[in-house]
Amino acid sequence: MKVTIVGAGNVGASCADVISYRGIASEVVILDIKEGFAEGKAMDLMQCATNTGFNTQITGVTNDYSKTANSNVVVITSGIPRKPGMTREELIGINAGIVKSVAENLLQHSPNAIFVIVSNPMDTMTYLTFKSLGLPKNRVIGMGGALDSSRFRYYLSKALGKPANDVSAMVIGGHGDTTMIPLTRLASYNGIPVAEFLSQEQLEKVAADTMVGGATLTGLLGTSAWYAPGASVAYLVDSILNDQKKMIACSVFLEGEYGQNDICIGVPCIIGKNGLEEIVSIQLNDAEKALFDKSADAVRAMNADLKSHLG
Numbered sequence: 001m002k003v004t005i006v007g008a009g010n011v012g013a014s015c016a017d018v019i020s021y022r023g024i025a026s027e028v029v030i031l032d033i034k035e036g037f038a039e040g041k042a043m044d045l046m047q048c049a050t051n052t053g054f055n056t057q058i059t060g061v062t063n064d065y066s067k068t069a070n071s072n073v074v075v076i077t078s079g080i081p082r083k084p085g086m087t088r089e090e091l092i093g094i095n096a097g098i099v100k101s102v103a104e105n106l107l108q109h110s111p112n113a114i115f116v117i118v119s120n121p122m123d124t125m126t127y128l129t130f131k132s133l134g135l136p137k138n139r140v141i142g143m144g145g146a147l148d149s150s151r152f153r154y155y156l157s158k159a160l161g162k163p164a165n166d167v168s169a170m171v172i173g174g175h176g177d178t179t180m181i182p183l184t185r186l187a188s189y190n191g192i193p194v195a196e197f198l199s200q201e202q203l204e205k206v207a208a209d210t211m212v213g214g215a216t217l218t219g220l221l222g223t224s225a226w227y228a229p230g231a232s233v234a235y236l237v238d239s240i241l242n243d244q245k246k247m248i249a250c251s252v253f254l255e256g257e258y259g260q261n262d263i264c265i266g267v268p269c270i271i272g273k274n275g276l277e278e279i280v281s282i283q284l285n286d287a288e289k290a291l292f293d294k295s296a297d298a299v300r301a302m303n304a305d306l307k308s309h310l311g
């Protein structure tokens with residue numbers, strides 16, 4: 001199976017690292033616009049093979065889309081990351097043009113690929129890709145919820161003092177500091193609701209920390225995070241390539257689901273060999289529903305900025 005990752009920067013390279021290390025794909029192509037950069041990342045990663053014991057073939061190319069031909073999955077991480085103090089939404093002006101042209105190039109060479117969108121603002125970039133390529137909705141998937149959910153589980157595990165892998169929890173809604181919705185009511189520690197162990201105040205702090213999880217890391221690192229984002233993309237790609245049918249919160253095009261239309265936003269999805277295989281409908285309570293509608297309003301307002309790109 002072949003995966004192309006566009007953008008050999010922090011997230012793209014980290015994603016290639018996890019995909020190869022875990023043997024998720026037999027072939028990975030990394031493409032970047034910066035001369036020699038992807039080639040260097042691919043060479044560095046390939047020199048891990050004998051020490052970590054993987055057999056994936058990683059190739060780096062400078063803007064040569066012919067090398068991406070017939071990929072099963074393509075991942076778009078190209079574009080600029082935010083700096084401390086910025087929101088993801090401020091990246092739209094630069095990233096929209098990059099994502100649109102990259103997506104069109106990829107489709108020309110891999111007409112059957114499933115598209116995974118990572119560049120920010122991710123929900124808007126997913127909507128742009130979906131609208132400009134005209135693909136069926138199962139083939140355009142935005143990655144954000146997998147990462148936000150892993151952060152939610154991390155913060156819950158810290159509050160509980162228990163391993164994150166014993167915690168089950170999901171974040172839906174937009175992938176933004178104020179738009180994501182950690183589903184605290186449904187989070188559990190080994191099947192037991194977390195509210196059995198944590199106070200309302202503790203749960204509110206966990207949710208608040210989760211929502212600004214990306215901003216916190218950006219403040220600490222000076223640019224946005226990459227290890228957990230790269231691992232989250234690899235997790236999603238694994239579910240597609242190996243038809244795992246995992247339930248992962250992803251940004252996908254809604255046509256009435258969760259009461260929304262004409263928007264890409266995070267909802268629980270079954271992800272398998274056809275990409276998005278099912279949107280899972282869960283019963284939100286009134287408060288969660290109100291948050292979801294508010295989140296969708298904010299994401300839709302961002303999408304309005306795409307007018308010049310969607311003609």
Ligand SMILES: NC(=O)c1ccc[n+]([C@@H]2O[C@H](COP(=O)([O-])OP(=O)(O)OC[C@H]3O[C@@H](n4cnc5c(N)ncnc54)[C@H](O)[C@@H]3O)[C@@H](O)[C@H]2O)c1
Pocket residue numbers: 006007008009010011012031032033034037077078079080081082091095098102117118119120122143144147175223224225226229
């Ligand atoms: N959805 C998420 O959960 C999530 C998580 C982390 C980062 N991100 C986003 O992913 C994007 C990348 O982040 P990063 O930290 O890897 O940034 P980075 O600057 O390290 O890497 C971006 C790479 O894209 C390349 N690039 C720019 N224009 C290109 C083009 N037209 N064609 C090919 N390559 C091009 C750059 O040369 C650079 O190497 C950012 O927009 C960031 O906000 C999203």
Ligand SMILES: O=C(O)C[C@H](O)C(=O)O
Pocket residue numbers: 081082088120147175213214215218224225229
């Ligand atoms: O925070 C960012 O800007 C990058 C990414 O969306 C993240 O959540 O790590």
